Amino acid sequence: MVPPEVGLAAFALFAALVVDRVIGDPHSNYHPVALLGRFIGWWGKPALYSERVQRGAGVFCWVMTVFLFTLPFFLFAHFAPWWLVLCGAPFLLKCCFAWRSLEEHTCAVVSALESGVTSAREQVKMLVSRDTAELDPVHIRSAAYESMTENLTDSIISPLFYFSIFGLAGAAFFRAVNTMDAMLGYRDERIRLGWCSARMDDILNFIPARITVLFLLVYFMFRGTARRAWQVMRRDGKKRPGFNGGIVMAAMAGGCGIRFEKPGVYTIGNGECSLKEAGADVLRAVRAVTLMFAIFGCSTLILLAWLINSTCI
Numbered sequence: 001m002v003p004p005e006v007g008l009a010a011f012a013l014f015a016a017l018v019v020d021r022v023i024g025d026p027h028s029n030y031h032p033v034a035l036l037g038r039f040i041g042w043w044g045k046p047a048l049y050s051e052r053v054q055r056g057a058g059v060f061c062w063v064m065t066v067f068l069f070t071l072p073f074f075l076f077a078h079f080a081p082w083w084l085v086l087c088g089a090p091f092l093l094k095c096c097f098a099w100r101s102l103e104e105h106t107c108a109v110v111s112a113l114e115s116g117v118t119s120a121r122e123q124v125k126m127l128v129s130r131d132t133a134e135l136d137p138v139h140i141r142s143a144a145y146e147s148m149t150e151n152l153t154d155s156i157i158s159p160l161f162y163f164s165i166f167g168l169a170g171a172a173f174f175r176a177v178n179t180m181d182a183m184l185g186y187r188d189e190r191i192r193l194g195w196c197s198a199r200m201d202d203i204l205n206f207i208p209a210r211i212t213v214l215f216l217l218v219y220f221m222f223r224g225t226a227r228r229a230w231q232v233m234r235r236d237g238k239k240r241p242g243f244n245g246g247i248v249m250a251a252m253a254g255g256c257g258i259r260f261e262k263p264g265v266y267t268i269g270n271g272e273c274s275l276k277e278a279g280a281d282v283l284r285a286v287r288a289v290t291l292m293f294a295i296f297g298c299s300t301l302i303l304l305a306w307l308i309n310s311t312c313i
């Protein structure tokens with residue numbers, strides 16, 4: 001017999017994926033992550049603090065933001081009636097990850113290239129922090145698919161991973177941390193205020209990034225390119241700053257036979273195929289890994305619950 005809370009969690013995970021594919025991310029000022037972003041924007045201005053206190057202010061505001069965003073999810077999961085959790089949990093979990101939206105933004109960049117480089121540069125600016133003013137079509141595609149690959153961990157696997165362990169509160173906790181990093185974790189005037197946000201995002205993504213690589217290698221094994229993905233990951237996984245995004249990007253580049261390049265910073269992959277030819281392979285890999293992890297997460301939850309139940313009998 002599977003405990004009901006585990007059954008609810010497994011249902012919520014798959015139902016959230018269905019909700020995401022059907023409705024995506026509604027463009028609303030009242031979306032929980034939009035509200036979170038406005039709150040971070042309110043306190044996340046370095047000019048509000050002297051340089052002496054920016055690190056301390058960043059830590060305090062990080063704790064406050066995580067607590068305020070996570071608390072409603074925790075209260076709902078623990079105190080709402082089971083039937084309300086059954087109906088509401090998929091929608092609340094869906095607020096914490098972005099699968100369809102990630103695809104839509106990437107495809108919008110690729111489609112914009114048909115209208116000209118200028119239009120595509122404006123589109124890709126929504127996905128990456130680099131200067132896009134001089135990017136050519138090759139590097140525009142690279143920036144778009146790099147963002148999709150990195151966000152396979154940040155926007156999909158990590159929130160689902162923390163949901164599988166800690167429930168809705170875990171997914172919300174990660175979403176708050178990742179959103180703060182996305183807004184403040186840069187080596188500019190925000191470096192001191194966003195220091196805590198960047199470090200905590202690195203820590204929380206450490207295990208999910210390696211799980212993402214594992215599932216990519218399994219997927220590419222069926223495609224016959226796992227060995228190449230492994231070799232490129234070993235060779236190029238540390239070329240990108242940080243210890244999470246580079247290994248995922250390198251595994252993807254090796255498995256799909258493409259090259260990711262940020263001019264003057266890194267080149268990842270061999271580039272046997274162009275991104276124009278193999279971009280769809282990146283999209284398929286993201287979809288496959290998402291579904292594989294969802295199946296794995298639900299199966300693990302049910303198996304652990306069964307083992308615990310058997311031990312207690």
